[in-house]
Amino acid sequence: MVAITTGRIDPADVLGRIATPGTGGIDVFIGTVRDxxxxxxxxxxxxxxxxxxxxxxxxxxxxxxxxxxxxEQVVLLHRIGxxxxxxxxxxxxxAAPHRAGAFxxxxxxxxxxxxxxxxxxxEFAPV
Amino acid sequence: MHSVTALFFGPLREIVGADALPIDVxxxxxxxxxxxxxxxxxxxxxxxRGALRLAVNREYVPFDRTLEPGDxxxxxxxxxxx
Numbered sequence: 001m002v003a004i005t006t007g008r009i010d011p012a013d014v015l016g017r018i019a020t021p022g023t024g025g026i027d028v029f030i031g032t033v034r035d036x037x038x039x040x041x042x043x044x045x046x047x048x049x050x051x052x053x054x055x056x057x058x059x060x061x062x063x064x065x066x067x068x069x070x071x072e073q074v075v076l077l078h079r080i081g082x083x084x085x086x087x088x089x090x091x092x093x094x095a096a097p098h099r100a101g102a103f104x105x106x107x108x109x110x111x112x113x114x115x116x117x118x119x120x121x122x123e124f125a126p127v
Numbered sequence: 128m129h130s131v132t133a134l135f136f137g138p139l140r141e142i143v144g145a146d147a148l149p150i151d152v153x154x155x156x157x158x159x160x161x162x163x164x165x166x167x168x169x170x171x172x173x174x175x176r177g178a179l180r181l182a183v184n185r186e187y188v189p190f191d192r193t194l195e196p197g198d199x200x201x202x203x204x205x206x207x208x209x
Contacts, residue, residue, distance in 0.1 A: 031209050047208065050136050050201060053185035054208075078208055090209055110209065118182070118201075119208030120137035 002058035002076040004051050004119075009077050009088040018073040023095040027102035029110045031090035033083045043126040047080040047089060050118035054078070057117045061109055065094065068108075069101040076109055078119055089121075129156045131194055133165065134201040139179075142171050158183070158190040162202060178205055 001017075011030055018026065033045050058076045065074050073095040083089055092109040096102040113119075128151040135143050143165075152161045158181040166172045179202045181190050194200065 048136060049208070050134065050182070050185070050203070053182060053201075056185050114206075114209040116187075116206065117208050118136065118203055118206055120204065121207045122137075 002055065002062055002074070004049050004054050004058070004078050004080055006079065006081045009079050009091050011088065011091060014075055014077070014091060014093055018075055018093060018095045020072050020095065022097055023072050024097045025099040025102045026093060026095045027099070027106040028091065028093040029106055030088055031110070033085050033087050033089055035085045037123050040123075041126055042085065042123045044082055044084050044124045045089070046082045046122045046124065047078070048120050048122075049078070049080050051080075054117050054119055058113075061112045061117075064112070065105045065108060069094075069096065069105040070098070071096040071101060071105055074105070074109070076113065078113065078117070080119070128153055129194065129196055131161060131196070131198050131200050133161065134199065136201065137204045137207075139172070139175065139202060139204055142175075143169050152194070156194045158188065158192050158194065158200065161194065161200060162190065165202070172202075175202075175204065179203060 062074045071094050075093040077091045094102045094105040134147050150164050182201045
């Protein structure tokens with residue numbers, strides 16, 4: 001399951017949907033909006049995306065993961081729109097039979113998203 | 128002249144003031160040439176050149192890639208998702 005979404009990302013909902021009988025472990029990365037950036041206060045962040053390209057890249061990252069690690073489920077979600085401090089902006093989750101693959105694949109997913117997926121943020125200071 | 132549509136995101140969208148613009152590019156019909164055309168029209172783009180990546184039909188490609196009529200191209204500023 002991969003998506004660029006305007007809806008709120010609910011980690012509990014995602015976890016409830018990806019466990020299968022073959023799953024030995026689920027590794028999850030949750031990115032949230034932080035209240036500072038380079039020393040300046042942040043109240044909210046607006047995320048925008050080149051949506052069709054971003055979703056194609058998320059599918060490609062899922063394929064990379066499936067080619068390299070033994071995994072059951074891959075979830076890559078990034079929210080766009082205006083998010084307040086503390087809200088979930090990105091979630092990567094990998095359910096796998098063994099923890100090593102789950103950790104490595106989840107790390108790969110978030111690093112690839114941050115490096116290459118066409119998403120941009122614009123920070124807004126408190127008024 | 129060859130025509131392509133360029134899409135703009137993030138800070139570049141603010142510079143050009145549009146989500147998308149048609150560009151007429153003379154030979155050679157490449158990403159580099161398309162950028163030159165845009166930079167003549169929007170001089171503030173020039174200083175961005177070193178930071179940008181080119182996407183053609185939603186895939187990253189080198190700037191010297193030859194374009195085809197009707198391609199969807201975009202000069203993408205550094206991404207900052209996460």
